[in-house]
Structure formats: C-alpha cells, structure tokens
Amino acid sequence: MQRLRKLLLLGVAWPLAAAAQDFDLSEAPTAPAKAPPLAFASSIEGGLGYQSLDSFYFGRYGGLADKGPFGFFDATVSQRPGWDSGKANYWGGHASFNGRDVRNVDGFYGVQGKWRVGASYDSFTRYISDSAKTPFLGVSTGRLTLPSDWQTAVSSLLFRSLPGAAAPVDLRVKWQTVGGDYVMTPRTGYEVRLHFDHRHRAGLKDQYITFGQEMLNPVGVFFPQTVEYDSNHATVSLGFADKTVQWRASYEFSAFHNNVPAMLVPNPYNRSTGIPWPSGAFAGYPFAVGQYSLPPDNSAHQAMLTGGIALTPVMRLTAKFAYTIQRQDEPFLPYTTNPNLDVRTPLPLTSANAEIRRTYGNLTLTARQGKSVDLVASYTYDDRDNRTPRSLYNYVANDVQDQPQPIVFGGSRYIRYNLPHSFTFQQAKAEVGYRLTPRTRLSVAYTGDFRTRTYQEVSKTDEQTVRAKAQTTFAKGSIWIAQTFANRTGSDYLDYVPWNASHTDQYLAQGPQNQSIEYGLLRMYHLADRRRQETKGGATYDLATGLTASMSGGFARDRYSRSLFGLLRSDTLLADGDITYVFQKSLTASAFYSYERIRSVQKGYFLFNANETNPAQAWVSASRDTVHSAGVRLDWQARHNLKLGLNTTLSRGRTNIVTESTAFTPLATSTPLPDALANTYNVGIRGEYAVRDNLSLRAGYTFEHHVTDDWRYISSLTPVSQILGSGEIAPRYNAHVVWVSARTQF
C-alpha cells in the first residue's frame, strides 16, 4: 500500500514538477494586480475658425468655399459594456459638421453576434466654379430665358455686349445621402443583410447645348444645368460561412430619377448663317428654343451569387455569378421644339425602351503545394447584351435644320439607326508563385483578354499579357520588382462598320457604302493593336532604428505599332521616394516626393479638302504632362501635455503640348502653345494642449497658395467664333484658415 502511495505521489508530483519546470506561472496570476488604464473610445470636439477668402476652387471637394467665420463639430461615441460583463449589446454614433456644408451623422445599435441596425446621413457640396457668367434668366429651373433687351447676333464674334449682359452664376452641386442597414445572424454561420440608401443631388453644373450654324459648324452655348437627381439603392443578401464553405446570395436594386428631364434654352443667335439650307427655316432668337435632354431615369437589377469552398486543405475554389438588367424607358423628347422647323416624320417609338442584359461569371481556383508553390487560375465571362431596339431617327440637327424629306424614306444621311453596342469580354488568368525561401517569392502570371464588340470598327481584340514578379522581405526591409509584357491584336480594322450600320439601305444604295465617319487610316486607340511594356519596382529599408526609407517607381510604354494615325505611342514614368523617422515615440517625421511624367504622341490628318492621301496634310502633336508632388509631416510630443504638428504638401503640374504641322494645315502655324500650369502649395501647423487626460485644447493654421495658368481659360469672355462660353477664369488665390477647438474624450 505504501508502495502504491509512493507510486501515486510520484504520478502526481512528476507531471506537476514537469509543469512547474516548463512554465513557472508565478508571474501569471489569475487576477490583475492593477486595473488596465482605460482607452478612450468616445470623444467630442467643437471649435471655431475663420477663412480668408471666397473660392470655390479652394473648397471644391466639400471644403470651405466662403470667406468668414465658421464653426465645426465632431463627436464619436462608442459604448459597450465591459468585455467580460456577459452582455454583447453595443451602440455608437458619429456626428460631424465641418464648416458650412459637410455634415455627417450616423448611429448604430446591436447585439454582437445577433443583429445590428444602423442609419446614416451624409452631405457635402461639390463646388465647380464661382467665375461662370450667363446671360440666361430662370437659373435653377428647367426653362431658361433671355433678357428682354437681349442683343442678338448672327455670330458669336458679334456678341460684343456679352460681358455686360452676363450675370455671375455659382456652379455647385450638393450631395445628400441618407441610408440604413440591418444585419442579422439568424443561425450560426448565417447572415442576413439589408441595406438602403437614398441620394439627392441638387444644384447647378456647367453644360453646353448646340445651336447652329455659324461658319458651317454648330455653336456651343453655355448654360447652367439644373441638377435635381434622386438615386435609390437597396440590397438584400443572405450569406453563410463555415470553415469549408462560404457563400452569399444577393439582390441589388438601383434606380436613378431625374426631376428635371430636359431643359429649354433659347437660341441666343438670331439666324443661321453661311449655309444654303434650310430654306425658309427660322430657328433663332426670339422664337427658337432648344431642348436639351438631361440624364434619363434608369434602373438596374442585379442578382448575384458568390462563394468559396475549400476543396482540400490546400485548394480553394471561389465563384461569382451576376445577372444584371439595366433599363431606361424615359419618354422621348420631340425632335425639336421649334415650331418653325419642318418636322413631318414622327418618332419611331415613344421611348428608347433601352435594355441591357449583363451576364457575369468568374471561377477562381487557388492551390498550394507545400510551402513553396502556389497557383491561381481564373476564368471570367462578362457579356453586355444590349437589347435596345434599333429604329430610324430622322433627326433635327442643332435645332436649325428642317428634317430632310427624301423621296424614298431613309434616303438621307440624316436618317440614322441607333447603334446599341454589345460587348463580350472573356479573361483567362493563371499565376504560379514559387517561394525560394519563406520570404522570397517569384511569380509568373499569364492573362488573356478576349473581347468582341458590335457596331464598331474592330469586332474582336485579343490581348496576351505575361507578368513576372520577384519579391522578398528581410529583417530590415523588402524589395520587389515586376515586369510586364502585353500584346493586343485585333481583327481587321473596318472603319466603315459604324457608317454602314447607322445608315439605311436606301441611303447606302445611292452609293455611299463603306464610307467612314472618321479618316480611313485612323486607329482608335482602345481598338488598335498595341504592345505594352511595364517595369515596376520598390524597396523599403530600415536605415537605422526608427528611420525607414522607401522608394518605388515604374515605367510603362504603349506602342500602337500598326496605327498610322491616331494615338501612336504613350508612356508613363513614375518615381516616388519616402522617408520616415520615429524618435522615441515623441517625434515622427515623414516626407515624400513623387514625380510623374505622362507623354503621348498622336498623328492626325487635316481633312479640309477631298484629298485624303496628301502627306502634307498630316500633323503630329506631342503632349507631356509632368507632375511633382511632395509632402512633409511632423508630429512632435513636445511635452507630456503638448503635441505640435506640421503638414505641408506641394503639387506642381505642367502640360506641354507641341503640335507640328505643314503648310497644308493652315490653322496650325509655328506659334507654340504656352505651357498650362496648376500649382498648389499647402502648409498647416497645429497644436494640442492637454488640460487633463481627457480634455485638450487644439488650434491650427493653414495656408494654401494656388495658381492655375491655363490657356483653356484665356480670354474666354472675349468672343470666340462658334461658342458662347461661360467666361470662367483661372483660379489663383492665397487662402488662410485659422481655427481653435476643445476636445474631450471619455
């Protein structure tokens, strides 16, 4: 018995001793000696500021566009019971008001693992231009008028009184979105999601309507377009996930509604000049009004099923299928609203009855062989089947021409079929990766893109892409480099396809078959044969403790090897450098510089006469955009209760275009174009003084200098032939913003 006791004692003691030897848990008490400090999850901040100038450009993306004082507010609340309280309910919200236009409120409540409900509201204003002018009255409605004393003219060059007659108009669009979602977990692994949002856009944007004609060409007339858009979007989905299988089935609905389907704009010209027709037609001021169609109501329905399955522990198959129906059935506007024009052919339909059926599918297989080899193979099918009915439209050009009335209907080039474009895209992709070491991976990928199109110059294009990449990480950094080659070829370039498809047999029977809307030797660049080469790389290295440098860059070149006219070649050079220094958590400094150069060379043919083979009528133009971007950021914990910061960014953009021509292109002499510049420099300083652990005072100052020097604005209020423009001027400003705030956390 004693022996048994000894044995028992040994049996108990040995493992205990072993445990004690392996893991001395004396440092692992079951209860903490002290309570962990609380991490703040909520905060409220309110403040006041002042901005020094009115500038839409300065505040163009929801910022501060108006001079004067402003208030701002930001609050985040996140509440959960203690992690070990046995409760899983949580709630929170965020509200912000930034200056005058940016507002955001959202809130949520839920029981984690069971359900969650949330709602949100977002608002911001997209500022477009504060220097546009228009002579039109009735801005913000669907019907514009001209002042009763409008001094009409036959030519844009004769609108001498325009600067005086035109009134400033602010172009901006306010975006407001309200939405909500609900997520529920009915059973383990399952998830139901409901989402809805409604977006309203309202304001004015720049728009142009064409009238005609002047010097054998239509004229463009600027008008402020009323924006009154509503969008609704809803999604419902059911998903499932466990260790082996995951899937989600969803239905998505999107509808766009335009509250102003068209705008009526009076023709500011008093008659058409320089054309022999239409005899007797009178389409100018004060009787003629042009009607401009605004984006039509449309909807999209999409059913989607996506999922993944682990076939084996090292092999996974994922799939995504979607079927989408896009519809647009807005009632047609009339050919023209001008009662003086001869319109005898009725519309073929009351609406376009447009419909797209889109079928999308993707299968992806990923696999690993040991720890060294990985494989990804995928196939994608995307078909856009445009089922919009084709009909004949006897259009009224520029609201000044009578409808052509040929002896045989259709026997005119102005009677046209619509071309509902369909596309099919297929992609086969495979990538093999091999790890030389656990942290060094080499990979080779092949991608085959195969597209077919209807009613276009090239019915089929194939592009083969091969990409090789090497990447490695090591104790102090990482390096990667990638090289890509791609070759796109297409079926024969048949420039007459759109022409033949859009005209009637009656018209083509007269002889103008196989013509082209474009110059016959032109190759549209998205259809043209192309060779692409791209080299990219990057490296990150820890130079010293807390000091990290990284650089990346690349060069990509496209050659449209078989294009004689159109885009011939383009390339992009990119170089970035970064450096970050962290000193004992009290100072963080970072800086970056980026250089980008985008070049392209194109060739055109001046078709001012019937000669289409004269080399002297060809011209070449080279564009070069260069952009320098740089930034510096400093964050310094100067004292235990004082943080200081500095942030500065610089962006310098330059567009240089050189067009070379010959004596046969009289519109282009040797006069060079000045470079177009857009330079922005921004610097901001900020400080935060902690009065208490949870209360701080903050202040900041921002200065921004911007200069746009661009010929697209030059003399635009000066009358230019064939356009009645907006008179916008190039933005140029110095802006100062100063602000103070108080922030509390809890």
Place this chain on the structure above:
Amino acid sequence: MSRLAALALVALTWFIVPAHAQERALGSPDEPKTCLNCHDTPDVTGVLHGAHMVKADARTKVSDEGCQNCHGDSRAHAARPADGQARPKPAVVFAGAAASPVADRNKACTGCHEGGAVMHWQGSQHENADLACTSCHSSHKTQDPMLVKTAQAFVCFSCHAEQRAAAVKPSHHPVTEGIMTCSDCHNPMGSPTLHMLKGTTLNETCYACHDEKRGPFLWEHAPAAEDCSICHTPHGSIQTTLLKQRQPYLCENCHDSSLHNSQPFSGNSLPGRPGAARQMILNGCANCHSQVHGSNHPSGVRLGR
C-alpha cells in the same frame, strides 16, 4: 483492484494535471486579465472596447481561449523565463522583428473572418504580395483606422505612393478630404474584378455614384459604355474631370473626321489668334458634344443635346 485504480489515477493525473496546471490562468475566462497585467497600455487595451473581445459573443472565443485565440499558444510567454533566458514569444507575433510568417498571422484572422468581403482573399493581389491583415488593420485600437472614413486613405497611401501623389492633383476624387474612401470602390481583401474593384465591372463600380451616366442611352458613345478608364483616370489628373489627356487632343486620338475635329491645334488656335478654335477653351470638344457619355434625345446622334 485498488492497485488498478491507483494506476488509473496515476495515468489520469499524468495527462490531465499538467495541462490543467498550465491552463489555470491562460485559456480561461480570466486570461485576458493575465495578459493585461503586463500589456496595459492604451494601444493594447483598446481591444477591450472593440468587437474582438466580447465574452458574450461565443464567436470571439474569449471565454475559451482568451488572447490565445489570435496570439496562439502563449503559455511559455506567460511563464517565468529561466534565469538568463529571454522570454519566449507567443506562438503568433503580429509585429516587430520577431513577427511570425505572414501566413501564420493571417490564419489567426481568417480562422474567423472567412465569409463576406474576405471570401476572395486567397489568391488576391494583396495576399500574393505577402500582406498581413495587420499590415492594414489595427484590431487593438479603439478605432481601426481602416474603418474610419477620414483615416483609411492614409493607411493605403503608406504603400500606394502613386495614388497618394494622384490625390493632390488638381482633379481627384475627394478621398483625402474624407468624403469618400478607397474601399468605396475597392475591396482590398480581394475581388475577381480588375484592380480588386467592388463591382463586377469597372463601369458598374463607377455607376454606384455616377448612375446618371449608366443609361442605357439611345445614342451611346461606345468607349464610355465599355470602359470609363479609356478616357478617365480614377485617382487624380492635372486635366479637368479626371481626364487622361487634355481636350481636344484626347478626342483627336480617336476622332479625325472632316473639318473641325481633324485640324491640328496649336498656339495659333487660342482666342485672339487667326485660327482661334472653340475646342481649345473651357470644356474643349464637350463645348458642343456635351453628351459624351450618351444622349437620349432623338436628335442627339452627335451627342450634342
């Protein structure tokens, strides 16, 4: 019989007692408190205010495994190290020079996050680039910057320098302004669509906000219907409306028909010069062909109304 019982007891004790002793602190509902005894700074304790440490949600496995649910077996780490020896690391280390292999780190996340937006992670560009989930996400912070509208872009910019530079160009999407996020268009956790876009196609992604351009229109501009990126660059441009090239030159890459859109434009085409051309100012070719995304007007074949 009693001898047999005693032997059984020994055997039972052999296997059970050590395990029990080792797990008396770790792997118990109190275990996070054990860890927090040392790891007590706010950048760690923030996890207590988030979704990952909710004892009442069985999915978080806090009750069963505590911090080890993500950090793996940490018993040796929690134990007193032998004299003169460094304290062993937990089985999964997420940061620093001793960080575990990316695959091991990610396994800790994908062990739970395997459906929804993460479904296409395996084989994605980010996975193949050896990114860890924690390269972007900070689960210990009270607010993960990736999930904060005004902060997310700067996380992405730490690698995507090209996009960071694009964001300060004159024309850009309002990402740095906090109006929209990178993840409004992209799913960084993987998507079968090009560039990890959220929509099934590039255009569908754009239509999520720009649905007025969706049509389908009576008169389509085929490239616009096929691929917005034929003319636009999404992240930033020094040309207006995110165009890849300035008008009229961009348009002349594809359009060279008689008269006005086949001529060469140079300095002689600016206002006040003999060859002044309206295509050179303001909206370029869109001064007339303003319905470049498509027109639904029966007389809109030239995309002008």
